[in-house]
Amino acid sequence: MTNPVPIIELRGITKSFGPVDVLKGINFKVYAGQVTALVGDNGAGKSTLIKGLAGVQPYDGGTVHFAGEQIEINSPTQASSHGIEVVYQDLALCENLDIVQNMFLGKEVMKGGTLNEPEMELQATKALKSLSVKTVKAVRQKVSSLSGGQRQTVAIARSVLRESKVVILDEPTAALGVAQTEQVLNLVRNLANQGVAVIMISHNISDVFEVADQISVLYLGGLVANLTTKDSTYDEVISYITGTKTQEGVK
Amino acid sequence: MSEKVTSLASGNEGNLRDHAFGYLARVKGGDMGSMPAILGVIILAGVFEFLSPFFITKLNFANLFVQSAELTMLSSALVFVILIAEIDLSAGVTGGVALAVFIDLIKAEKWPWIPALIAGFVAGILIGVVIGFLVAKIGVPSFVVSLAFFLGFQGMQLVLLGDGGVYRIEVPAVIAIMNSNLPLWGGWLLLLVCITCSLSFSIWDRGRRARTGLDNKPLSIVVIRLGILSMLGTAAVYYMNLNRSMGQVPIKGVPIVTPITIVILAIGTFVLDRTRFGRHLYAVGGNPEAARRAGIKVVGIRISAFIICSFLAVVSGVFHASRIGSVDGTAGHTIVLSGVAAAVVGGVSLFGGRGRLAHAAIGALVISMIDNGLGLLQMPAGISYLVQGGVLLMAATIDALSRRRNGSVSRT
Numbered sequence: 001m002t003n004p005v006p007i008i009e010l011r012g013i014t015k016s017f018g019p020v021d022v023l024k025g026i027n028f029k030v031y032a033g034q035v036t037a038l039v040g041d042n043g044a045g046k047s048t049l050i051k052g053l054a055g056v057q058p059y060d061g062g063t064v065h066f067a068g069e070q071i072e073i074n075s076p077t078q079a080s081s082h083g084i085e086v087v088y089q090d091l092a093l094c095e096n097l098d099i100v101q102n103m104f105l106g107k108e109v110m111k112g113g114t115l116n117e118p119e120m121e122l123q124a125t126k127a128l129k130s131l132s133v134k135t136v137k138a139v140r141q142k143v144s145s146l147s148g149g150q151r152q153t154v155a156i157a158r159s160v161l162r163e164s165k166v167v168i169l170d171e172p173t174a175a176l177g178v179a180q181t182e183q184v185l186n187l188v189r190n191l192a193n194q195g196v197a198v199i200m201i202s203h204n205i206s207d208v209f210e211v212a213d214q215i216s217v218l219y220l221g222g223l224v225a226n227l228t229t230k231d232s233t234y235d236e237v238i239s240y241i242t243g244t245k246t247q248e249g250v251k
Numbered sequence: 252m253s254e255k256v257t258s259l260a261s262g263n264e265g266n267l268r269d270h271a272f273g274y275l276a277r278v279k280g281g282d283m284g285s286m287p288a289i290l291g292v293i294i295l296a297g298v299f300e301f302l303s304p305f306f307i308t309k310l311n312f313a314n315l316f317v318q319s320a321e322l323t324m325l326s327s328a329l330v331f332v333i334l335i336a337e338i339d340l341s342a343g344v345t346g347g348v349a350l351a352v353f354i355d356l357i358k359a360e361k362w363p364w365i366p367a368l369i370a371g372f373v374a375g376i377l378i379g380v381v382i383g384f385l386v387a388k389i390g391v392p393s394f395v396v397s398l399a400f401f402l403g404f405q406g407m408q409l410v411l412l413g414d415g416g417v418y419r420i421e422v423p424a425v426i427a428i429m430n431s432n433l434p435l436w437g438g439w440l441l442l443l444v445c446i447t448c449s450l451s452f453s454i455w456d457r458g459r460r461a462r463t464g465l466d467n468k469p470l471s472i473v474v475i476r477l478g479i480l481s482m483l484g485t486a487a488v489y490y491m492n493l494n495r496s497m498g499q500v501p502i503k504g505v506p507i508v509t510p511i512t513i514v515i516l517a518i519g520t521f522v523l524d525r526t527r528f529g530r531h532l533y534a535v536g537g538n539p540e541a542a543r544r545a546g547i548k549v550v551g552i553r554i555s556a557f558i559i560c561s562f563l564a565v566v567s568g569v570f571h572a573s574r575i576g577s578v579d580g581t582a583g584h585t586i587v588l589s590g591v592a593a594a595v596v597g598g599v600s601l602f603g604g605r606g607r608l609a610h611a612a613i614g615a616l617v618i619s620m621i622d623n624g625l626g627l628l629q630m631p632a633g634i635s636y637l638v639q640g641g642v643l644l645m646a647a648t649i650d651a652l653s654r655r656r657n658g659s660v661s662r663t
Contacts, residue, residue: 077546094537096604097530105534106545114525117456118463133403 005068007032007197008084008166013062015048023046024221025062030166035188035198037208037229040218041241046201048169049218053199054086055079065239089174090156091245095144100124102143103158107241127160128153131190135183148178156187160194167191168199173207185211205237221244267471283653285598288613288645293619299624306627309495313506316491319619321570322509324610325586326593327519328563331556333522333594334611335536336603337386337393340587341378341400345561346568347583348404349375354418354578363423372565378404379561383554387592392633393557401587408580417579420572425444428511429574438488441510446481448517453477508570512612515566519559519608532556536604592643593618600650 006029012028022045030036040046051057063070066082073079077239093102103124109116114142124139135150154170159167173181188211192198202208215241217225239245325342332339353371356362386393450488453473460467496502523529534542535552543549572578599606599616618639625635
């Protein structure tokens with residue numbers, strides 16, 4: 001293990017909707033500088049787990065620890081004050097604004113009561129360059145003119161600007177073509193190399209194997225496996241996801 | 252797709268030629284802005300000048316300017332709500348109600364005119380607060396809310412003024428707005444101030460970019476823009492400073508409404524382009540969900556947009572009263588649809604998030620020219636409405652098509 005203290009640790013997390021227990025006592029660790037993939041079939045509880053971390057939908061029970069300290073996350077504001085940023089699948093970009101404007105939306109740099117455009121442009125350019133982004137040509141393009149991969153790039157780069165400590169990516173490659181997927185995965189890798197803890201939800205196991213350091217598998221509301229990517233195999237992960245295998249042994 | 256480029260550009264590099272091609276590419280891509288409306292102004296001027304010898308005359312030129320002022324103001328008011336993809340059909344009658352309050356306080360309560368006018372503006376602001384609250388907080392569609400207010404306020408005007416009540420405005424300062432002119436030097440001073448402001452903003456922006464170490468657009472673009480502004484401005488001031496009277500008493504000078512309109516448009520443009528509020532307004536119009544997630548107080552932004560709209564609608568109402576010289580129970584009933592038309596014709600997108608105040612002003616000029624030109628040709632009013640309707644339909648179609656070209660429609 002590179003870092004003994006996980007930046008995020010969930011202990012005994014539970015969440016239920018009425019009579020349905022969606023999360024049944026999850027223990028989950030995320031380390032800085034690593035990509036942790038969160039996999040599982042539909043309905044396994046991935047989204048619920050993430051929404052709790054994002055503060056959108058607080059957990060019912062269990063504790064959240066940030067760098068060893070117990071914290072409360074009951075609202076998106078609290079989450080972002082701890083440097084937890086979520087890049088949702090729909091990306092939430094304003095198409096009528098340009099890249100710089102989108103990256104600084106809600107966190108504009110001001111000078112003398114007016115927008116400090118040159119400073120924002122400079123910082124946005126730096127953030128994109130720090131991720132070795134090669135797909136975006138000009139930072140003053142409107143988002144409406146960007147492709148899916150470029151939009152994903154902008155959304156991820158935004159979390160760099162905000163100096164996030166934990167970035168949660170919800171299916172970042174879901175709607176992308178082969179080349180664009182490759183670019184986004186490189187971006188995810190670069191993000192982790194900057195010391196950010198990345199949690200990536202994905203259905204695409206080959207993407208997970210390409211970029212993740214750790215793989216956590218959810219199955220029907222329980223965390224059934226924590227695997228190190230290099231010691232694991234494709235088939236092993238699939239069998240955890242489908243429930244034919246548990247960490248104690250084959251069913 | 253050629254997506255491999257090693258460094259990041261800002262879009263400011265390149266020479267004048269590159270920028271010209273860049274602009275053409277944007278127009279082709281569907282981002283036309285007010286270009287069709289500007290072409291419209293030129294074509295209309297040509298057609299009407301050909302058909303009516305009176306169209307381009309000193310008197311009509313100033314007349315057109317004054318006539319379009321109240322429409323410009325109303326359509327600018329509407330820009331603020333159209334930008335967040337809402338509508339305020341009651342903007343016209345809001346002005347009417349504010350005027351009714353104003354005249355009522357003067358006539359019945361014997362208030363001095365300044366507090367009465369302030370009371371009118373306060374009434375307008377309150378109307379904006381209520382509409383904004385119902386739309387943004389409760390979630391009633393703005394179309395329905397403002398339609399209800401449109402109907403209700405027509406009644407309120409009658410209640411305040413009494414059936415068939417027509418009140419002359421005996422406040423010289425209000426009458427002067429549309430009917431008096433600046434002294435000759437005032438027009439030139441106005442032009443000088445405009446050019447100086449425009450120049451200083453350019454210099455300031457360029458200096459700031461240069462200090463940050465970023466590229467600037469070629470200087471020639473600034474020079475060309477400033478050149479066009481000075482040329483048009485000089486021609487307009489010169490023309491309006493000539494005696495345009497057909498009687499004994501000379502009429503000359505730039506109408507007083509001009510500096511008022513310019514100042515309001517300039518402040519509005521400044522707010523939209525350079526403040527956090529303006530940026531958030533565009534964001535809410537482009538993608539409210541994204542704005543909410545970015546931590547923007549969407550409800551507050553929406554309510555503010557309606558307040559600004561109502562406030563400027565009252566300004567438009569005051570212009571109207573000044574031109575007519577009286578207030579009656581029908582003030583502002585018909586203008587609102589022309590205001591929407593002007594904004595859309597000028598290039599403001601009804602889908603929200605795209606448009607500027609200058610677009611509204613140019614659109615208002617197009618609509619006013621149609622009205623004025625067809626009037627001079629002694630066409631019946633019906634024809635004018637038909638043509639305006641056609642132009643609006645055309646503009647809205649262009650807007651929808653350009654959105655489709657942009658690829659924005661497919662994303663729901």
